Amino acid sequence: HVTEVEMALDADQKILGLKVDTIANLGAYMSLFSSATPTYLYATLLSGQYDIPAIHANVRAVYTNTVAVDAYRGAGRPEATYVIERTMETAARELGISPAELRRKNFIRSFPHQTPVIMAYDAGDFDATLDAGMQAADVAGFETRRAEAKQRGKLRGLGMSCYIEACGIAPSKAVGSLGAGVGLWESAEVRVNPVGTIEILTGSHSHGQGHETTFAQLVSERFGLPVENVQVVHGDTDKVQFGMGTYGSRSGAVGMSAIHKALDKVEAKAKKIAAHVLEADEGDIVIENGE
Incomplete structure (x- = not known):
């Protein structure tokens, strides 16, 4: 510049x-x-x-x-x-x-x-x-x-710099005003398999950031199952058909938020099933530490 x-x-x-x-x-x-x-x-x-x-x-x-x-x-x-x-x-x-x-x-x-x-x-x-x-x-x-x-014949200086870090860009008024018509959203889908494993489909593609570990830990801590029982799928357009990608330090803020919202839906469905099986009121069902 x-x-x-x-x-x-x-x-x-x-x-x-x-x-x-x-x-x-x-x-x-x-x-x-x-x-x-x-x-x-x-x-x-x-x-x-x-x-x-x-x-x-x-x-x-x-x-x-x-x-x-x-x-x-x-x-x-x-x-x-x-x-x-x-x-x-x-x-x-x-x-x-x-x-x-x-x-x-x-x-x-x-x-x-x-x-x-x-x-x-x-x-x-x-x-x-x-x-x-x-x-x-x-x-x-x-x-x-x-x-x-x-x-000692040396010159020593002192400098400082204060800055704002821009990251985690997502759907917002700022994005809209800048003409980003795609919204900068992110997609996520969570599938619970009959054998007790969970599959995460994410549009946040990993190219070295460690999504496979981080995303799996999120699900593991939420639902109380071993990390090795969580599979993270990205980059497979046959399974993951929509996604905005990984850039601008947004996969944690936006990609994981999408997964979190998907987990909320899984939990809500689990409560409905548990209430039916236990013949209890759905509002009385509480999930803590995956149980």
């Missing part, structure tokens, strides 16, 4: 607005997520952890005679983090205050918080995370370490 940034602050060093103009290099060819990465995966995170009343983001995507660009783990968020965090560092130096102090003055405090760039934050405690980071880095002892390094 080639980016120009303008930030306005008031006399109390509170951010009034942010203006970002970015030229994004897509390479020589269009790829699957190349146009989405510098737009909705990037511009929607420009608020970072800060209460910024107004944000204007203009992104121009260009083709060049370079290798095509596509998403690979968290694309968009690192670029947005770099823009806002470098701007905060520069602003702190120009204002003559510590970068940590400027961040604290502008952290979002009231939740839920609606940013000017679509995304809404449910909750957060950014002071606590900054405190933990500064303690782990022993910021209080930095000046001593810098003086010792200077005596």
Whole structure:
């Protein structure tokens, strides 16, 4: 990216607005997520952890005679983090205050918080995370370490970065406003076999994330059967005909939520059967630890 940034602050060093103009290099060819990465995966995170009343983001995507660009783990968020965090560092130096102090003055405090760039934050405690980071880095002892390094002819610096992680994208107002007509849902089906095994059909395809273990553990803990009695099926289009896939750290948040909802239906059906067999009221049937 080639980016120009303008930030306005008031006399109390509170951010009034942010203006970002970015030229994004897509390479020589269009790829699957190349146009989405510098737009909705990037511009929607420009608020970072800060209460910024107004944000204007203009992104121009260009083709060049370079290798095509596509998403690979968290694309968009690192670029947005770099823009806002470098701007905060520069602003702190120009204002003559510590970068940590400027961040604290502008952290979002009231939740839920609606940013000017679509995304809404449910909750957060950014002071606590900054405190933990500064303690782990022993910021209080930095000046001593810098003086010792200077005596040895070395230069020691201190930097920090605060960021918002975007993951688990699912059906939401944000997704709808961005034009994702498919909804970004996930599918799941749970089959209980007569021999006491359970089969999970999931649209969250695993390519090394360990879904087979995680999804099986979810069912095992819910219904109290051995993990080896749970089979996870994915990638078989004869059995799993619908699914949005694995990306954006969404298989746990969205894929497992779909499985959880399917398990709710299995449990409800089990209660009906148990109530009939035991000649009891369905409301009196309780399932705990799979029993």
